[in-house]
Amino acid sequence: MELTNDSIALDFLILAFKDWERKGKPTGSDSNKKSFVKNCFILWDTLIYEYLTLKWKGSGDSKIGRNIAGISNTSYSYTAIPAKDWITLLKEILNDYKISGEAVTVKNMKPILYHFYCLKSMSGPDTKYEIEVDHIIPQEAFKTVPNGTNIQNSLYNLGLLPKRENISKSKKRLNEIHDTWLKAEIVKYEFVKENQFDDYSDIVNHQKLFNAHYKMFAEVFDDKHERESMILN
Numbered sequence: 001m002e003l004t005n006d007s008i009a010l011d012f013l014i015l016a017f018k019d020w021e022r023k024g025k026p027t028g029s030d031s032n033k034k035s036f037v038k039n040c041f042i043l044w045d046t047l048i049y050e051y052l053t054l055k056w057k058g059s060g061d062s063k064i065g066r067n068i069a070g071i072s073n074t075s076y077s078y079t080a081i082p083a084k085d086w087i088t089l090l091k092e093i094l095n096d097y098k099i100s101g102e103a104v105t106v107k108n109m110k111p112i113l114y115h116f117y118c119l120k121s122m123s124g125p126d127t128k129y130e131i132e133v134d135h136i137i138p139q140e141a142f143k144t145v146p147n148g149t150n151i152q153n154s155l156y157n158l159g160l161l162p163k164r165e166n167i168s169k170s171k172k173r174l175n176e177i178h179d180t181w182l183k184a185e186i187v188k189y190e191f192v193k194e195n196q197f198d199d200y201s202d203i204v205n206h207q208k209l210f211n212a213h214y215k216m217f218a219e220v221f222d223d224k225h226e227r228e229s230m231i232l233n
Contacts, residue, residue, distance in 0.1 A: 007060025
């Protein structure tokens with residue numbers, strides 16, 4: 001699995017199916033169906049959190065087995081990871097450029113980046129487009145900056161962009177982009193207004209990007225995360 005691993009995917013599918021079974025296999029819009037949908041959200045949110053905090057290191061098979069064996073003793077309504085725990089993790093990522101003690105990389109930022117877009121209820125691009133993880137301020141700009149590798153790969157400098165054939169942001173700075181379609185996609189998916197393109201093309205302004213996106217991520221993983229876990233009922 002590109003974002004996490006096969007064990008996470010299997011755990012989600014099996015536990016979701018078991019929960020659906022014990023709720024009478026609901027298909028309509030009754031309370032059992034709503035409870036099942038809410039549990040699916042909380043389950044996936046929990047699995048992403050556990051994956052990021054290295055709870056799935058080692059033998060995934062044994063963890064899946066324990067989770068399956070314990071489902072009969074699990075509450076009908078799952079308990080969500082507290083928003084404060086997400087914020088603590090987010091602070092480590094954004095302030096220390098680490099996640100669970102390890103340096104941030106594009107690979108270990110991917111799961112939380114995709115989860116952020118889901119929590120923000122962002123609809124993805126048309127399926128004919130490939131999705132790529134983009135560095136808002138390109139990697140080349142950080143080569144002479146102390147701690148540049150960690151800063152360039154931090155969550156606030158990453159976004160998901162649709163990639164159209166022959167039209168890719170690639171290594172370009174924002175103010176080097178002239179294609180109208182790509183500009184609109186950057187505004188929509190990277191939350192950078194066109195009148196900010198010059199600012200965020202200069203490495204000296206990376207702190208300004210940090211401030212803007214730090215607030216955005218914190219709001220989503222605090223208020224939005226908690227609200228999503230409560231209103232899906």
